[in-house]
Amino acid sequence: MEIKLAISRSGHDKDSIYVIVKEEANMVYLADGNLKPLEKPKKKNRKHIQIIKKLPKEITQVFTQENFRNEEIKRAIKLYRKSIMDTRQV
Incomplete structure (x- = not known):
């Protein structure tokens, strides 16, 4: 299974990092394991x-x-x- 991470670029969650758990035509479902768990992913x-x-x-x-x-x-x-953070400190 290919795992994809994504950064939100708009909305109140701008710059948040998520894992894409499901993809549709022009929508994705995102989870962060905390505020947006797998059971209730964010539709974006x-x-x-x-x-x-x-x-x-x-x-x-x-x-x-x-x-x-x-x-x-x-x-x-x-x-x-x-x-x-490691790459920025180099």
Whole structure:
């Protein structure tokens, strides 16, 4: 399963990081494992997000099983934030 992270580019959640859990024609369903869990994902227009194309390997390794949980989503977002901070400090 290919995992995709996205950053919200508009709305009150601007600059929030999410995992895309479902995709439709021009809508995506986003979860962050915390305020927006898998059971109640955020529905957002595709043009209001930016998909993160280059993910570090440790993030893709978090999602080993087919059905991932909120804990894995939180961990992936945390690892991505850490990788951004590490690259900015170089």
